[in-house]
Amino acid sequence: MKTQVYICDNDLLNYQKKFKSLSDSNRLYILHILATNGKTCVCDLSELLKLSQSKLSYHLKILLDANFITVEKEGKWNYYSANSNELKKVLSNELCCLFYSGE
Amino acid sequence: MKTQVYICDNDLLNYQKKFKSLSDSNRLYILHILATNGKTCVCDLSELLKLSQSKLSYHLKILLDANFITVEKEGKWNYYSANSNELKKVLSNELCCLFYSGE
DNA sequence: AAGACACATCAACTTTTTTTGATGTGTTAA
DNA sequence: TTAACACATCAAAAAAAGTTGATGTGTCTT
Numbered sequence: 001m002k003t004q005v006y007i008c009d010n011d012l013l014n015y016q017k018k019f020k021s022l023s024d025s026n027r028l029y030i031l032h033i034l035a036t037n038g039k040t041c042v043c044d045l046s047e048l049l050k051l052s053q054s055k056l057s058y059h060l061k062i063l064l065d066a067n068f069i070t071v072e073k074e075g076k077w078n079y080y081s082a083n084s085n086e087l088k089k090v091l092s093n094e095l096c097c098l099f100y101s102g103e
Numbered sequence: 104m105k106t107q108v109y110i111c112d113n114d115l116l117n118y119q120k121k122f123k124s125l126s127d128s129n130r131l132y133i134l135h136i137l138a139t140n141g142k143t144c145v146c147d148l149s150e151l152l153k154l155s156q157s158k159l160s161y162h163l164k165i166l167l168d169a170n171f172i173t174v175e176k177e178g179k180w181n182y183y184s185a186n187s188n189e190l191k192k193v194l195s196n197e198l199c200c201l202f203y204s205g206e
Numbered sequence: 207a208a209g210a211c212a213c214a215t216c217a218a219c220t221t222t223t224t225t226t227g228a229t230g231t232g233t234t235a236a
Numbered sequence: 237t238t239a240a241c242a243c244a245t246c247a248a249a250a251a252a253a254g255t256t257g258a259t260g261t262g263t264c265t266t
Contacts (some may be wrong), residue, residue: 129224155226155227157227158236176232180233
């Protein structure tokens with residue numbers, strides 16, 4: 001029985017956070033919309049997802065904290081985009097186009 | 104604003120389940136050990152992970168339900184292995200060797 | 207300056223997940 | 237056949253995540 005292991009606690013917690021952010025169908029749907037629609041403002045996301053404003057905000061923040069999406073504030077509106085580079089680090093090619101956009 | 108989206112509810116729930124199973128550092132550590140050590144029995148996992156027996160059982164079941172690991176019962180012992188084929192469908196190559204074993 | 211809009215944040219609540227310790231089941235050894 | 241072992245399962249408790257409705261902040265319009 002080998003006892004040595006190669007991953008450190010910090011890495012585990014970091015991946016835990018990333019996968020936790022992906023572990024909700026609302027958030028996966030958000031990523032899907034951002035991946036297929038590109039830059040989208042909260043108001044449009046709210047319509048597409050049929051989520052209340054505060055609920056949507058909550059889920060966007062989680063994806064943001066995981067660094068899987070980015071915001072640009074333009075005056076009154078906030079536009080969100082998928083951070084495909086970060087998503088690609090974690091997700092398989094098979095999930096390309098579904099949850100992030102390809103090269 | 105485009106309104107069409109391409110993913111169905113069932114797919115979303117399926118991915119939610121998969122990612123939920125990956126969203127815990129104990130379970131990621133289990134996968135890491137299985138990926139690096141290969142087939143391992145619960146008793147050895149319990150020592151490596153320093154998890155109580157029932158807690159470990161709980162987490163193994165979640166990974167099993169997500170189809171990310173498999174069991175073989177040999178008499179008294181249960182041996183678990185990573186289901187690398189399934190993991191590879193979801194996880195990037197970058198995570199190969201960390202959470203599943205390569206080709 | 208006042209109102210309307212787009213969004214974030216907060217506190218209270220609900221739901222889900224995780225932990226814990228006890229009990230149950232099958233297998234092996236004495 | 238009894239005891240010990242390896243593990244799963246269960247019910248209760250604790251902790252974490254998600255929801256809701258209200259409030260706050262910044263921007264634009266008038």
